[in-house]
Amino acid sequence: MSYSPQFLSGSEIRQKFLNFYAERQHKIMPSASLVPEDPTVLLTIAGMLQFKPIFLGQRPREVNRATTSQKCIRTNDIENVGRTARHHTFFEMLGNFSFGDYFKEQAIAWGWEISTEVFGLPPERLIVSVFEEDDEAFAIWRDQIGIPPHRIQRMGEEDNFWKSGPTGPCGPCSEIYYDFHPEKGDDNIDLEDDSRFIEFYNLVFMQYNRDADGNLTPLQNQNIDTGMGLERMAQILQCVPNNYETDLIFPIIKTAADLAGIDYAKSDDKTKVSLKVIGDHLRAVVHLIADGVTASNVGRGYILRRLIRRVVRHGRLIGITGEFTTKVAETAIGLSEDVYPNTRERERVIKGELQREESRFLETLERGEKLLAELLAKQPDQISGQDAFVLYDTYGFPLELTQEIAEENGLTVDVDGFEAEMSAQRKRSQAAHETIDLTVQGSLDKLAEQIHPTTFLGYDFPDSEATVEAVLIAGKSVTEAVAGSEVQIVLDQTPFYGESGGQIGDRGYLTTSDVIVRVDDVKKDSDIFIHFGRVERGTLTAGITVNARIDRACRRRAQANHTATHLLQAALKLIVDPGISQAGSLVAFDRLRFDFNCPRALTTEELQQVENQVNSWIAEAHPATVTQMALEEAKNKGAIAMFGEKYAAVVRVVDYPGVSMELCGGTHVTNTAEIGLFKIVSETGIAAGIRRIEAVAGQSVLDYLNVRDAVVKELGDRLKAKPEELPERFTNLQAELKTTQKQLEAVKAELAIAQSDQLLSTAERVGDLPILVAELPGVDGESLKTAAERLQQKLGESAVVLGSVSDGKVSLVAAFSPVVVKDKKLQAGKFIGAIAKLCGGGGGGRPNLAQAGGRDPSKLPEALSTAKSQLIDALK
Incomplete structure (x- = not known):
């Protein structure tokens, strides 16, 4: 690309956008969870979703203006991921919102300013579209911004009338496009040509509500809802041909490519598609699990499972046969943790879920291979489209692999029949996911x-x-x-x-x-x-x-937990920061969860002080006063609004005088003493600037303590120690275990070295270079690596490949000297990764030293024989 805009990282783009609108009196709001509060929506698919009640007039606005970077998931067109330049399942939507404050004129002016002055996009490269009936927006672009009329495209309702679903808020919109090829001129501009144009900013003038009969009625306020695709702006400013090659996604792709032992830049189109799918889907998977989704066969759990299986399937297509998703997920977590710290805090959960799902699916793939073998055994004239689709949909078996195996057996696959089945499934998926239905039922x-x-x-x-x-x-x-x-x-x-x-x-x-x-x-x-x-x-x-x-017992528990959230918020404001406000909550029968804005983790001392303060208020037996009053009167008295609650002109105020006063429609105890006890269970970060406290109150505290008391008693019995002695006993045991492990590792290394020294005499020469390919039985991977390095150093300029079977698993190591790497063009990582595939595994590493593993020990002799033959051929 010939243009040279200012390069900005994805993080810089995100921050500049938020700062721009914050300077214009917009409150920076945190990204909502991918699991929305709205029970009618499966996943958060748009930046406006958390503000829907405000747009509908169901909840009063807390601010007039807001700006967010919202993480989103969309799966209605999942088959396009990796095949087009900018389709994603996971993406971030930068947005600015006005709730009955400014409207078209200001939104357009700021949209143009941030695009041209903050991000430095040349005005001559920008084209805008408006709804065909929106003369007002057309005039603003032409007369106030100065866009030539022929560069303002009028488009129909399908393109430029935004709707959240069949019912709900809607309105005309105006989109800003970037032109990658202005040299083609302004004649016959086609904004559908995505090889030339990219729509990066959508300004929605949300002013109507559509009912079930399709009738439009004006909303109480004229609102602004915008969306700028972070990945799309990154593509433009980083001068790359697609969203996947931006710094937001490409490091994930690079990790997958390295594990497969391939070079993305030199790969064919099919391989690049698979790498892009892995990069996109693993971002989505990491954030879904971090936000509490677990794999299952229904709802969001099914979406998560499907994404993981597509990752594994595409990994297999590029030659990765072993488990690999946790390694790639580490890169995705590293890219996101600064903005979404819950990905790092839930790293163990994320990797555990990935490992379980990947392991299960690899077994499923093997069953698919067996089913295909059964189909071939029937000697059909062709693999039917229906059978190929069953293999794909039920077993995750790629069509390409079915075709390859069929071809080896002299058969073809009914691709048209397969595509017909796929099209029917896609239509079912789109019907289920393509819109936000803003009605509960x-x-x-x-x-x-x-x-x-x-x-x-x-x-x-x-x-x-x-x-x-x-x-x-x-x-x-x-x-x-x-x-x-x-x-x-x-x-x-x-x-x-x-x-x-x-x-x-x-x-x-x-x-x-x-x-x-x-x-x-x-x-x-x-x-x-x-x-x-x-x-x-x-x-x-x-x-x-x-x-x-x-059920009165359940109600009493809910009341105790709900009142405890009020006391918790009051204690946080008193002890940590008066500016703390609620960002979400859950009040269940057995627990409570409270999300709040805070830029840092709370210290252990602060948490203890908060817990003590809440229990102090409980012991002081503060009575509740519940009254009805005008909304403005309640706010003037200092009542705090509950997150997610809908308020009428007259509101219910729950007041524990001197402690807490909130607008709340929930059920509460009549006196704080009824709560009994309060105990904080955990404190974690869930998004940038958002923390979460999980706690229990009332009877649930006793349940919580009973479980832990039983655990402590069992540990004390096993270790023959009093409860207060357990920490010291565990510290001593850990130290002993660490010492023993070091001693064991040292013994294993010495044994491996001793065994390996006996192999020196078996080295062969290929030209001027000695090679050594051998098995060291019973040696673990780390010791095998030490032995290979030592042998290579003793042999000088040489190539060493060692294999071993330990605990039923195959380990392989390649150690190449500089001459082998540079002059003979052999890289240890690629070499040993390919050899490991013969043992049902994979791996890689540096050009001079690399490790791999496998699952089939019976194939090790064949793998070592192949390694030797390939070394001889390469070094001749």
Whole structure:
């Protein structure tokens, strides 16, 4: 590329964007978790998601302007990852937001300023698009910014009318494109030509709400929601041909390439696609696991599992046959930890999940190979598209590998049939993932016109009579549900608390003389409470009267944990920093979680002081005062707003005078003494500037301490030590173990050296260079490496390859002298990596010294024989 913009790293781009808008009175907000609070959305796929309640007018704005760098996951077009220049599953969206403050004119002016003056993009390389009916935006670009009219493209609703889904906030948008090839001129500009243009900044003028019938009504406020792709801006400023070769992703790709023993720059297109998939997907996997997702066959767990399996599959395609994902993940963690410290803090969890999933999937791949062998044994004329797709979809078997094996057997694969199956799956995936549905349940939209808001009685009554207004099964309205049915139920009134403000919904039962329904959870959609449960006995019918009764023990635990979060926030403000504010919370029956803004980890002393302060307030028995008052009056009195809560003009204020006063719709103890005890379990970082405290309160403290007391007693019995003696006893044991390990390693090394010295006489000469290829039985990998280095040094300019089987695993080492590396063009890493594949493994390392491993000891003699033959051929 001929242009030379100012080079900026990905980190510099992110910070310059945030700083630019912070200087213009935008509050820098942390990235939300990839697991959204909104129960209707599987993963966070847009920067606006955390602000959705504000855009909808369901929650008052805490600030007028905000800016974020939001991590996002999208998997609706996963097959394009690696094949195009800028498709990703994981990406970061830089955004600036206005909640009823500034609108089109200011958003456009700032969008142009940051693009041309902060990032230094030449104005003559920029082209903008507007919604075809948006004359106002067109005029601003033309008259105020000075863009020539022919460089302002009017586009239709599909391209330039942003919508969050079939319903919800929406509005026209204006996009800024960068032109990589301005020499082609301004005639017949086609913004769909992604080889020439890249859209890097989208300015959404969010001013409408679309209902279920498609009608547009103006929102309460005119809002701004923008998104600048961090990876796209990095591609532009770093002068690379695609997003993958930026410093945000390429180090991950380089690590995978090194493990495969290949050079990315010299690789063919198929290999590059696989490397890009590995680089992209491992970023996504690291952040998903760091945010609490675990692999499974449903929901977000399935997405995680699918991404991991694609990584392993593409690793296999480029020649990596052993387990490798944890090594590549280390690079991904290193790239992200400064901005998202939870990736490093959860490193053990991330690598453990990867290792488990990779190991299982390698076994699955082997089963796929067996299935293909069975298909070939039937001697078909062709591998059908359906069979090839089953191999791909069920066993993760690459089409390319199926084709290769089929070709070796004189067969072809019905690729058209395979693509038809793949297309059908892709359509199903897109239908499930391509939009954000901003309604809790689509079927409730229709019911909302027929049923009234649920009256909540739970502040005062633990049980009540109620009429069943609606029964749903799998989201569809039904007239009755028989025993065994999983149901969602709407009542006219309820004592059950519906999940909100971080507090989970109540549990309990709905009963009549003939019917029992177990309620496992309750959620709220605006003012309608949805009771999720199972019909245990009888037939539940819409319209009948039931007795609704909460589980009082669970409610008491939730109340204790919820009030404890209020006291915890007050203690953090008092002891750590008055500027601390809540960034998220979870109030469960057995625990609580509190997220808060803080640029550093809390010290052990601070945590102890916070815990002591909360327990002091509990012991002081502060009574609760719960009142209703106007929102502005509550704020003027100093009430703190709860994160994620929706507020009306009149709000509920929970006040423990002299300790804590918050706006809160949750359930609480009437006196702090009812909490009993409070115990902090952990404190970690979850994002840049965001910390998390996990704790227990009330009965849960006793449960927590009982478990730990049992562990301490068992350890004391085993070590015959008192509890207070355990730390010293463990320190001594660790020291003894470390000493013993060093002694063992030294003995192993001496034994390996002694064995290896006997091999010197077996060295052969190829021309002027001695070579030595041999097996040292029972020697571990590290000792084998020491022996190889020693032999190579004793032989001088030479090549040494050693192999060993220890604990059922194959170890291989290559040690090459400078002449072998430089003059003979042999690199130890590539050489030994290829040899290890014969033993079902892989590896690599430096040009002069490298290690590898394998899983099939029976193949070691063949591998060493091949190594010797290849050395002789290369050195002749």
